[in-house]
Structures are given as structure tokens and as C-alpha cells.
Amino acid sequence: MPITEKYRARTMSAAEAAALAPDGAKMVVGLGVSYPPALMDALAVRVRSGDLTGGTLYCMLACAAASESILAPDLHDRIRHVSLFHGGVERGNDALRAGSAQGLVETLPVQFHQIPRILTEHLRVDTLFVTVSPMDADGCFSLGTNTDYALMVARSGARLIVEVNPAMPYVHGDCKIPLSAVTAIVENHVPLAQIPPLPRTPNDDAIGAIIAGMVEDGACLQMGIGAVPDAVCAALMDHRNLGIHTELLTPGLVGLIKAGVVDNSGKKIHPGRSVFTFAMGDQGLYDFLHDNPALEAHPVEHVNAPHIIAQNDRVISVNATIQVDLSGACNSEYMNGRQYSGTGGQLDFVRGAYASKGGRSIIACHSTAAKGTVSRIVPWLDGPVTTPRTDTHIVVTEHGWVDLKGKTLSERARALIGIAHPDFREELERGAFERRLL
Structure with missing residues (x-):
């Protein structure tokens, strides 16, 4: 089968892709800029409707969009949120500020270079949701801004669900994922999250x-x-x-x-x-x-x-x-x-x-x-x-x-x-x- 046909065979809607995560799934989402908004919106719909139960989502530096989606306050008692590194979303969480046992964002202390091993060997996450660049001529997606822990998880045999965004830069290095490793593809062209510079004093x-x-x-x-x-x-x-x-x-x-x-x-x-x-x-x-x-x-x-x-x-x-x-x-x-x-x-x-x-x-x-x-x-x-x-x-x-x-x-x-x-x-x-x- 030509590679373009293989690509089309794996392409589906965000709702269809999010439905591939089973009850009790151990999921990890791309760090920062590689947060996939369409997939997380669809996952939030599943969780809110009760269609996905018992799931755990591991996050690191969740972007602001997550606070209105999968990490929205009304979902904290329906999906377990484990933070590998807090960002503004976790710092602004009412349950966390109040110290409430219910809906609490959990913290996993870990050095950054150990996170891939923790996710794949100790936690054995089964699903990765991440934004990637469009496929190249060799049939590979670049992880773009975020290779970090995503590459090892992608190579671990976990269910790999990618959001292809033309705004994601194609980056060189050891950061490529072959089409053969991808479970599902969702296409979504939206601007990447930007971090404005802080004023210097x-x-x-x-x-x-x-x-x-x-x-x-x-x-x-x-x-x-x-x-x-x-x-x-x-x-x-x-x-x-x-x-x-x-x-x-x-x-x-x-x-x-x-x-x-x-x-x-x-x-x-x-x-x-x-x-x-x-x-x-x-x-x-x-x-x-x-x-x-x-x-x-x-x-x-x-x-x-x-x-x-x-x-x-x-x-x-x-x-x-x-x-x-x-x-x-x-x-x-x-x-x-x-x-x-x-x-x-x-x-x-x-x-x-x-x-x-x-x-x-x-x-x-x-x-x-x-x-x-x-x-x-x-x-x-x-x-x-x-x-x-x-x-x-x-x-x-x-x-x-x-x-x-x-x-x-x-x-x-x-x-x-x-x-x-x-x-x-x-x-x-x-x-x-x-x-x-x-």
C-alpha cells in the first residue's frame, strides 16, 4: 500500500481517535507547545459524558488551553491528573490551592532526564497524545518543539495518537516517528502556543x-x-x-x-x-x-x-x-x-x-x-x-x-x-x- 494510502487509513476525527483510549487508560500528553488541543477537547467530552472512566493523565507544563478542556475544574473528580511539572494551569487550580483531598492535582517528583523511563518502565503508560509536524517524504513525523519524553514513549509500544499541525516546525535530530508506529492521525491547523517574554528589570x-x-x-x-x-x-x-x-x-x-x-x-x-x-x-x-x-x-x-x-x-x-x-x-x-x-x-x-x-x-x-x-x-x-x-x-x-x-x-x-x-x-x-x- 502506498504511504499516502496508509496515512489516509489512519486518519480520523478527534472524537474517533480519543475513543481509542480504554477505561482505566494511563495516558500522557505532550509537554507545553506539543499539547494537542483537538484531541484533548475530544477526550474531555468523553470524560464529561462518562464514556471514559478510571483514566489517569500525566502532564508536564500543561498549556493554558488545558484549563478549559481536559483539565477543566469540573473534571478533576473524573480523571486523575498527575503533574510532572506545574505550570499556570496547576498553580491556578482551586482544588490545589485549597488543599482539598478530592480533585487534588497530584505531583510526581522526578528529575527530567528520568521521566521517559518512569513513564515507560515504572508507570507503563499505554497512550500518548501529542502534536507533530506534517509527514515528510520518508514517511516520518517530526516531534517539532517537543522531543523530551515523547520519543521514548512513542517507541515503547504505547498507543500513539498524533495531531498533525502544519504550524508545528519540522525539526532535525533524533526526533522522528515513523508512520508505522502511529495508531491514529488527527489533522488540525491552529497556531502554536506562544510564551511572551517577561519584561526585564x-x-x-x-x-x-x-x-x-x-x-x-x-x-x-x-x-x-x-x-x-x-x-x-x-x-x-x-x-x-x-x-x-x-x-x-x-x-x-x-x-x-x-x-x-x-x-x-x-x-x-x-x-x-x-x-x-x-x-x-x-x-x-x-x-x-x-x-x-x-x-x-x-x-x-x-x-x-x-x-x-x-x-x-x-x-x-x-x-x-x-x-x-x-x-x-x-x-x-x-x-x-x-x-x-x-x-x-x-x-x-x-x-x-x-x-x-x-x-x-x-x-x-x-x-x-x-x-x-x-x-x-x-x-x-x-x-x-x-x-x-x-x-x-x-x-x-x-x-x-x-x-x-x-x-x-x-x-x-x-x-x-x-x-x-x-x-x-x-x-x-x-x-x-x-x-x-x-
């Missing part, structure tokens, strides 16, 4: 300049999302021969590629290519990704594996945190008494960057939060430890930076107090004495 720019001063020409970058990483990228425009091996590809990093600052010439693994596992940003980012051989997407179990990261020299990893305690431990996921985000890939890159020859793992944060009323450097963390004190390398605020490696607990406490906001330093010193760090 003087503190962001101060932190960005400090970090940029630590980056040597020829270094290899990993950046998170947000105003601070954007500020770092803006401050790197005079650098040369930088590389990219990052979990998340952002418009800030793309700007460095377009400016010729990034050429990946010094990389030991994937030389000459900017490597990422998922991308989020504006339409300009998606347009730049499309059919661009200078960029490659690879699965997260490869990109985020510390031993893979460490194969490149001079890796600079920049990640944000919510709190740093006076011993150097970081809480990057819990705030105001509840889960705010997730473990994610922070520890993956903290360890990978430090293991890199000449590498630096950087944790960055403003010195205060809540309009200056709360210190982000604290005697004790209010939540879980995302990055242990034994792993934390460099901490940066707008007041400076400290290298915690080789420092005793008392030396760490004094160093961190030194980059805290001046309004809180006396209070932190008292806290250090109470903790018997000083």
Missing part, C-alpha cells in the same frame, strides 16, 4: 551582566526561561564561538545564534549543532526552528543526562531558584505552602555542568521577592530540596556572586549573607547563629 540586567562576565568564549550554554536568562543572553552579544546544549531552547538563545555569537565550534558532542530537547517562545522561534539543520532536537534522557552534558567542555548552566538556605541548599519548586513548579532538569544540569571540564553551574535569583518584603536567601528552606547543598556551585544575586565549592558551612553562611539584600543581612546573621552555622 534593572536587577535582571545586573544578574545577567555578572553571569556573562563568567562566560568564556567557546563555552557551552544551558539556559532556563525567564527574564534573568534573557538578560544573560543579551549580555553575551560580544562573545564568540559559544555552543548550545540546553534542555530548553528560548528566543534569547536563538538571538545569539542569529547574531553569530553561537557557532558550536568548540563542542565535543554534537559539534556544529545547537542541541535542545524542547522549545518554547514566540513565532519567530518556531519559524527559525523549521527545517533548520543547524539545530537538533534529542530526547531528554540524552540531552539532560549529566554524563552527556559533561562531555562538552566549559558548560555554563544557568537556572533559577525560589530560595537558597545558608548552607547552599536550593528550593526551586515550592512556594507559599504549595507546589509551584517541579523538580525539572535543574539538578541534571547542575551536576552535568560541574562535571564538565572548566564548567560552572550557576543558580541565579533576585535577592528579594514579594516587592522586597521577603529574602530569597533564608536560614531554612520552606519547601523541598531541589538542588542539595553538596551540588550547589555558584549562586548569583544582583548584589554579587559566591562560589560555594570548598567552603565550610560557616564560610557558606557568611558568603551568602554577603550577597543577600542589605535589609535582611542582620536578620540572616541571627538565623545563622540559631542554626549554629556561625
